[in-house]
Amino acid sequence: MKLLRLWRIVDWRLMLIFFLVAAIVHLVVTFMAVNDQRGTAYARLARMLPHNMMTITDPASPHHQLLPFLAPDARYAFCPFETADTTMRVRALLPDLGWTLGIYAADGSNLYFAAASADRETSIDLSIVPADNRFLGLPPPAAVQEGIDTQQTIAAQRGLIVVRAPDRGEPYRAESKAILAKATCTAGRI
């Protein structure tokens, strides 16, 4: 009986309007958040760091934290890149477990990721080309360089290259920083 009374009291047209409007607003707000790129990691770092150049940042601390929730377990080298009028060449050495290299699109999605293995060093040599069909000249003849484990070409307009050296404690920090300093991202034709 109570259910029947409730059934009669409820204005089903208003209920339908409520759910429809709530669903539409929910979708609009979500897609607006997806497309609002002002607060992404790329947007934040691109404002602070030089473009097309690898920069080793200071160790994360409460007074020097570049991004929220950025793990303080590693030392980072960042390179915000833009391939509007150039291509990028990325080289890095990942000597031990925990070392990684990631290439992120401006929206934060991973375009490329490499992690070092425990038993051997990994050398990375990547080219980033514009994500359109522009002709950039003929590439040099393909040749696998000695000691290079990964040679790959990635298409991206702009984004972030991140090399991450895990913090293994004070005795290893200078060595890690020296290896991190060898990571490069340079602009130029492939």
Added chain:
Amino acid sequence: MASIELQTLEPPSPMSLVRVVILILLRAAGLILTLMLAVAVGIWSSRYMVARGSPLSTDSYGPWEHWRDIGRENADPYSKAHLATTGKLRISADSAGIFEARTDSQGARLHSSCNYVIEGAHMPGLWWSLAVFDARGHLIANDADRYAFTSDTIAPNPNGSFIVTLGRDARPGNWLPTSGAGRLVLVFTVLDPATGLSDEARAERNRMLPVIRREGCS
């Protein structure tokens, strides 16, 4: 001859006019209230699902939340919006498992006024880290400059498992200071090996996530 009887149209009484106007106003108010409520619910539900996730975008393993598709190019809109609004830089779910905990294993909010013991299993061949942040993702200032432990820096138990304590006061062993931070967020990151992880190995990894036990609050 048929005759048509015309009825004289009586003007409505002032009372019935007032009643009709009140009824229209009530309906309009109901509609406006419904629309306002629907807009509020739509905005709130979107923000909540983008900030905290939902079964549509996250998996839960005890207190640990894992964004299923984060960092993938074909991620769902909630995962993409999560990265766009929070400014997080996350390794793709294809290459690492990144787990966030805002509660202990009993479901109570993590808070700096409490002490916690985090017990984790041995993860052979996997590099991992455990970091603590305040609710806004900031590191917690402390004299020891200690914000995280990794599989390289932790002092493990003889069998490879580990125990980390969270609390305001210094403790022997693997202690992470949380003084004055308010609500806490723990982030546990496990990198996949260079050769990748099978679905079975990934499921096994997710079963081995640390347990967060509250010891007491002050």
